[in-house]
Amino acid sequence: MENAIEVSNLVTYYGERKILKGITCSIPTGTTTVIVGGSGCGKTTLLKHLIGLLKPASGSIHIHGKDIATMDNASLDEYRKKMGVLFQGAALLNSMTLAENVALPLKEHTKLKAPVIDIIVRMKLDLVGLSGFGEFYPAELSGGMKKRAGIARAMAMDPVILFFDEPSAGLDPVTAAGLDELILRLHRVFKMTVVVVTHELPSIFAIADYVVMLDKGEVAFVGTLDDFKNSDKTIVRAFLERRPEEESYSPDNYFKIIAGS
């Protein structure tokens, strides 16, 4: 199977702290790949690299054969026109209505006439189940609706890759399941490559074809969902069975901590 995304030896720092410690993984074209891992394992940082918001200290990120880590801004903008991103808080522009938000990439990047853009916007809003909400402002919507609108905006330019950063974060189980359903449907209908960062088990089981698991900045597992479920790696089992990590404190360590040395 051809790979849409190939990451090799990706290393990145926040100040002095090494966040990603040599990530190597690939994401097959046309699949829904889920990047999983505990909080602080670097999965959102990896996502930010994949969409070109952060530049790695070393390593390469090939997307459809082109290395975005070394791209100049103009080519990066070209790449970004072909991808869509749903941010954790949807990141709709609060000063604009939903319709204006969805129309924004079309207005900026195409020479389409206003009536055509209006039609596309209505189509995209209908796609995510928000027909008739075009004139609403983001502040007037619920969390789930905002995320749907965020998806409509991400879909505006008919992307070939769609990224989701924790789509079910902060949503009730029913709304979250609805969003999973929407992601599945979009994937089925448009056959695009979907990359989802999440740590919600029900979401992973519902949407994933392929799983990349990170742990403390390193790749802990790469493979299909079935392999993931059947894996006997301790870290994968701990994640799937929701076992807490072993406490690493010994009385001596604890004494050192409270003594502040």
Add this chain to the structure above:
Amino acid sequence: MPQIVERVLGSAGRKALSQLKDLHKAAVLINEVFYWTLVSPLRGKPPRIRATISEMVKTGYDSVLIVVVIGFFVGAILALQSAYQLRKFGAMLYVANLVGVAVTRELGPIITAIIVAGRSGSAFAAEIGSMKAQEEVDALLSMGINPVRFLVVPKLLALMVMQPALTTFFDVVGIFGGFALAVTLLDVNAASYINQTINALQVNDLVTGLVKAWAFSAIITITGAYQGFQVNAGAEEVGKRTTASVVMSIFFVIGFDLFFTALFYYFT
């Protein structure tokens, strides 16, 4: 002793490095602002006209009232203060000279800049800062839209038009404030006051004031935008950066004012 030296030099070095980093960030922003304002229109990417007009309304039209009121007060205060000295010499008519020259050359540009820094510069920092905190700036980037072109350039163009316009308003109303006070409280003859003002003012006075105003508009926009883009997360940081943007703009405005005034003093 070596430990103390190490600590002092170490902290000085770290401060210098972080200042250098800030300077670099500011330089990158200034570079981008001028690229997207001056160069990219030549390459077929014009600025956002409608956003610019809406910024002009917010920063310019909406500030007219406050600028006019303060202008009137400042003119009147200046007339009173100068009369306090000039009446000793029986030279009350020269109140007109003083008010006219001080307002057009100095007080008009600088007080307008301070009002605009407090009203619009802080709003720029707060707007961009909260967009940054809510990932809206990242969202723009991920759509292939440059945030500087999208957010900063319309504000800069709007202020570059509105700052000199507001300053002109301030000048006119300030002179009128001085006139109103002089003819009522100081018993100066109205016609002589007007004549004296016209004789005292030169085109140069007006032009240097407006050139300053124009430069201040760039300082206020870039400072506000810079502080806004420095926000990483959280509402508290937005507040801090907003305050910092006002303090920094006023500081830079007064610093550049000294520079321009010295320049005009020697070269006009």
